[in-house]
Amino acid sequence: xxxxxxxxxxxxxxxxxxxxxxxxxxxxxxxxxxxxxxxxxxxxxxxxxxxxxxxxxxxxxxxxxxxxxxxxxxxxxxxxxxxxxxxxxxxxxxxxxxxxxxxxxxxxxxxxxxxxxxxxxxxxxxxxxxxxxxxxxxxxxxxxxxxxxxxxxxxxxxxxxxxxxxxxxxxxxxxxxxxxxxxxxxxxxxxxxxxxxxxxxxxxxxxxxxxxxxxxxxxxxxxxxxxxxxxxxxxxxxxxxxxxxxxxxxxxxxxxxxxxxxxxxxxxxxxxxxxxxxxxxxxxxxxxxxxxxxxxxxxxxxxxxxxxxxxxxxxxxxxxxx
Numbered sequence: 001x002x003x004x005x006x007x008x009x010x011x012x013x014x015x016x017x018x019x020x021x022x023x024x025x026x027x028x029x030x031x032x033x034x035x036x037x038x039x040x041x042x043x044x045x046x047x048x049x050x051x052x053x054x055x056x057x058x059x060x061x062x063x064x065x066x067x068x069x070x071x072x073x074x075x076x077x078x079x080x081x082x083x084x085x086x087x088x089x090x091x092x093x094x095x096x097x098x099x100x101x102x103x104x105x106x107x108x109x110x111x112x113x114x115x116x117x118x119x120x121x122x123x124x125x126x127x128x129x130x131x132x133x134x135x136x137x138x139x140x141x142x143x144x145x146x147x148x149x150x151x152x153x154x155x156x157x158x159x160x161x162x163x164x165x166x167x168x169x170x171x172x173x174x175x176x177x178x179x180x181x182x183x184x185x186x187x188x189x190x191x192x193x194x195x196x197x198x199x200x201x202x203x204x205x206x207x208x209x210x211x212x213x214x215x216x217x218x219x220x221x222x223x224x225x226x227x228x229x230x231x232x233x234x235x236x237x238x239x240x241x242x243x244x245x246x247x248x249x250x251x252x253x254x255x256x257x258x259x260x261x262x263x264x265x266x267x268x269x270x271x272x273x274x275x276x277x278x279x280x281x282x283x284x285x286x287x288x289x290x291x292x293x294x295x296x297x298x299x300x301x302x303x304x305x306x307x308x309x310x311x312x313x314x315x316x317x318x319x320x321x322x
Contacts, residue, residue, distance in 0.1 A: 001016065001017055001018060001019040001103055001104055001105045001106070002014060002015070002016050002103065002104045002298075003015050003016075003017075003051045003099070003102060003103035003104075004052070004102045004103075004298075004301050004302075005049060005050065005051050005099075006049065006050050006051075006052065007049065012301065012302055012305055019105045019106060019107050020107065021062050021063075021107045022107060024064075024067070024109060025107045025108060025109055025110065026060060026062070026063040026067060026069055026075075026107070026108055026109075026110050026113045027060075027061045027062035027063065027105060027106070027107045028058035028059060028060055028061055028075060028077065028105070028106060028107075028108065028113065029058055029059045029060075029061045029104065029105055029322075030056055030057075030058045030077075030101055030103055030104055030105070030106060030322045031056075031057050031058050031074075031122065031321070031322060032056065032057045032122050032123070032126050032319055032320065032321055032322065033053045033055065033056040033057075033100075033101045033102050033126070033319075033320045033322065034053070034055040034056070034126045034127065034292070034317045034318065034319055034320070035052060035053055035102070035304075035308075035317065035318045035320060036054075036055070036155075036156055036244075036316075036317050036318075037155065037156075037221075037315075037316070038054075038096075038243065038244045039052040039053060039054070039095060039100075040305070040308045040309065040315075050095070050099060050100070051095065051099035051100045051101070051102050051103060052095050052100045052102050053094070053095045053100035053101040053102035053103075053320070054079040054093055054094050054095035054096060054100055054101065054129060054244060055079070055101070055126050055127060055128075055129050055130065056076075056077045056079075056101035056126060057074065057075070057076060057077070057116070057122045057125045057126050058074075058075050058076075058077055058106075058113075059072055059073065059075070060072060060073045060075055060113070061105060062107075063110070067110045069110070069113065069115075073115060074115070074116045074122075074125075075113045075114060075115055076113070076114040076115075076116055076125050076128045076274075076278065077094075077101060077106075077108060077112060077113060078111075078112040078113070078114065078128075078129060078132075078271070078274050079093050079094035079095060079096075079100070079101070079112075079129050080092075080093060080112070080129070080132075080269045080270065080271035080274070081093070081094065081098060081109070081112065082109075082111075082271070091268070091269040091271050093244055093268070093269060095244070096244045102301065102320065103322075104298070104322055114128075114274060114275070114278060116278075117278065117282045119282050119284075120278070120281050120282055123288065123292060123319065124281050124286075124288055125281065126319065127156065127160065127281075127286075127288050127291065127317075128277045128278060128281060129270060129274070129277070130156050130157055130160050131160055131164070131270075131273075131277035131280055131281060131286055132270025132271075132273040132274045132276070132277035133157055133242065133244075133267070133269065133270040133273075134157060134160045134161040134163075134164045134270070134277075135164060135270060135273035135276050135277055135280070136267055136269065136270040136271075136272065136273045137161055137218055137240055137242050137267050138161075138164055138165065138168060138170075139272075139273065140240060140265060140267050141216055141238065141240070143168075143170060143215065143216065145168070145169040145170070146169065146170070146171065147170050147171065147215040147216065148170075148171045148173060148208070148209050148212075148213075148214040148215050148216075149165050149170050149171065149172050149173070149214065149215065149216045149217070150172075150173045150175065150205065150214040150216070150217040150218070150229065150233070151165075151172055151173065151174045151175065151217075151218050151220060152175050152176075152217065152218065152219045152220060152221065152223070152224045152229045153175070153176055153219075153220045153221025153222070153223045153224065154174055154175075154176035154178060154181035154182055154184070154185055154193075154221075155220050155221040155243075156291055156316065156317055157220040157221075157242060157243060158174060158176070158218075158220040158221060159174075159181065159184065159185055159188075159291065160286055160288075161218060161220065162174050162185055162188075162190045163188055163189075163285065163286050163287065164280070164285075164286070166189060166190070167280070167285050171191075171192070172190055172192065173192040173193075173194060173205065173208060173214065174190050174192065174193045174194070175193075175194045175195075175196065175201065175223075175224055175229075176193075176195065176221075176223050176224075177195060177196060177197050177223050178223070179195060181316070182194075182195060184290045184291075187290075188287050192208055196224060196228075201228065201232060202231060202232060205232045209234075212234055213232060213233055213234040213237070214232050214233050214234060214237065215233075215234060215237055215238070216237060216238045216239075216240065217230070217232060217233045217237070217238075217239045217240070218239075218240045218242055219239065219240065219241045219242065220242050220243055221243070226241075226252060227252065227253035227256065230252075230253055230256045230257060230260070230262060231253075231256055233260065233262060234260070235261065236260070236261050236262070236263075237260065237262055237263075238262070238263045238264075238265065239262055239263070239264045239265070240264075240265045240266070240267055241264065241265070241266050241267075242266070242267040242268065243268070244268065291316055291317050292316070292317050292318070292319045293315045293316045293317060293318065294315055294318045294319070295318070295319040295320075295321065296318065296319075296320060296321070297320070297321050297322075298320060298321065298322045301320060304318055304320075
């Protein structure tokens with residue numbers, strides 16, 4: 001097996017070792033892996049010794065017949081791994097707190113491998129975990145049709161979440177400082193997009209919601225300060241912090257949270273929504289055209305990483321072909 005491993009800040013090294021398939025596991029040959037801004041965070045912090053990548057498509061290389069997988073079949077890899085810490089069940093995420101998918105071969109629990117329907121392309125399938133995370137965010141809300149959901153950041157999670165919200169007849173308001181990403185969202189039918197470089201957020205949200213402000217806000221990226229987002233939520237509203245990596249340090253405006261009696265939740269995985277995500281992709285509810293900004297081969301990863309670190313806002317998702 002070959003894997004790209006972060007050795008220390010801004011450095012990545014190719015490591016070779018054997019991959020043994022455990023009991024009730026499926027060994028797969030990775031085909032495509034998407035690196036995102038969340039993955040790039042590891043290269044500009046003090047993270048060490050981790051294989052990045054939480055989104056991937058693969059082909060079955062080895063599996064027991066009883067597990068129901070045919071050799072060579074095309075599969076989605078779920079990055080959500082059941083774990084236990086201090087006697088409590090939790091979910092780890094590959095590429096975040098466990099070695100990720102930027103490898104040629106990997107062995108995983110059978111429950112983390114899903115067959116890809118014929119109607120889903122590789123480039124669509126590679127974003128299944130993002131769709132699952134978006135569905136998990138919606139499931140965490142006690143929302144009704146017509147509720148306003150402010151989505152902070154047109155990150156991949158934000159772009160996909162906005163489409164899921166529309167599917168469930170909610171009203172997303174997408175906020176970002178990147179005009180190109182907002183235009184992409186508009187082309188997918190996201191009607192309300194705001195850029196704080198040009199829009200007075202509080203006034204515009206008041207206008208859009210008829211003065212009541214947003215029922216929910218979802219913080220999916222670092223482009224807008226957390227405190228600014230909390231001010232756009234109604235009394236007794238809910239703010240959800242979601243994503244895979246540690247967000248930059250943000251000051252919590254406790255006065256706003258207490259004054260409005262806001263509820264703050266964290267949603268960091270989509271382990272229970274993978275099948276739902278596959279259905280959304282199969283039925284063409286979710287669009288991903290334009291989300292992939294670059295495609296490179298496995299051997300070109302170090303050069304690509306250097307570009308991402310140097311120009312952090314130029315690349316959204318990079319597709320690595322293995």
